[in-house]
Amino acid sequence: MITNPYLPQPAEIISITKETTTDYTFRLKTDIQPDFGQFVEVSIPKVGEAPISVSNAQPGWIELTIRRVGHLTNELHELKPGDLLFIRGPYGKGFPKEQYRDKSLIIAAGGTGLAPVRNLINYYYQHPGEVRQLSLLMGFKTPEDILFKEDIEKWRSKFKVLLTVDKESPGWSGHVGLITNFVKDAVGENSSASRVIIVGPPLMMKFTSQEFIKYNIPEENIWLSFERKMCCGIGKCGHCRINDTYVCLEGPVFPYITAKNLLD
Template sequence: MANKNEYLPFRSEILEVIKHAELEYTFRMSYDRGKEHPVNPGQFFEISIPKYGEAPISVSGITDHSLDFTIRRVGSLTDEIFENYVGDHFFMRGPYGNGFNVNMFKGKEVILVAGGSGLSPVHGVIDYFADHLDEIKKLTVIVGFKSPDDILFKEDQKVWLEKGIHLITTVDHAPEGYEGHVGMVTKYIPELEFDNMAKAIAVVVGPPPMIKFSILELKKIGFNENNIWLSESRKMCCGLGKCGHCRIGDVYICQDGPVFKYTQIQTMID
């Protein structure tokens, strides 16, 4: 039997397009998950369009017959992606990386801190526990955006609140009279309350400065750094550990990650 070509993508139809903000859309793609093609939140696929290239995009939603990819319009490939809508298609290959196994959170107090599109990799985790709150002691989500116009997954956030998720959505800048939370995500970390902080789990996903200062705030309140996880998407290209773009020392982000324990990579020098 011939060896499988790991670089060969498959065709996936666009089932639905959801606009969140001026530059961010979610594309719902056909995908028969089943037992043979499992996908975890936080994993990524390489999404491509012939003649325009490909890019690694995190999975932001999972069902048995579809996957969501939340994409920001930032270059020629994503410009072309935004011209493709329902009934059209992309090419994809994956899933790659380790992602988040929901079993690691079960029975624990969990805090998820996300910035902007960093909410995408943990979106599936929140979705799962919104439907299985009995499997977790407590789930608190702190997510920050630049402005009210930049808030992603607004409808999903309403559902999460209705189902009992403790959700804090904050913005860096807001117009006068804005009634929501204002300030960096780090502002709300000291306000966290735990029944047993020593066994709680924290996940931090977002821009590097946000990750850095969020972890510092968690340490200040006495959080166990061995229980802090993050998602690192540095310079991933091929997804197979062959091109070397994402290599830091002996670690290949695309294969060894993108989900890491903080203590695994805190001393890595890029």
């Protein structure tokens, strides 16, 4: 029997968490067990479909953090616990976790780029001995845009965490400035032995990568996620194509030695 790769399965919404005014996290009942960094296709019949990174997962459920940006996501934000939406997947190649074992790992995430790495960070929170050290460098436009505030406070108990916002804001006493300003602090010593993951807007990934290389992180020790370029999930629509590379199939996670030729 030939199965239809476009056919989604219903998933019940278990809970909805409001992260910001425009970002909600949906916990869905499902048997899907994604690798770290993979994504699923989310749809509402007669409304549309969109690729969404998995922001957390445990046996029996996954979480998707979805920003209200258009017709489909507007409809998703009107749903309630107990409602159904439809998902298919998981798709794509995730983070090569085996290459981070016993290494110092730095994760740099900008804005909603924190969502695709949240599940991996939570894994290391539960299994801290798998990496020598984990450093988190996270940047948001404003304090109101910060995602996963409770998780960030939890992560501070085990990891080196540097959280920054782009500009001075009333009531904000933390770091101010772009992520690139703090790469040197995140790298520290023994940079050649560190591994780096970068996720965020294209320009952020481009200049953050260059900054890590400036501080002696080898290109082969850097990985980027092109999660914003995902589309149909199975390489048929062509919208994710960059040159001859299909991000849905060959990514969304790429080593920098490949990604540097894909950056716009």
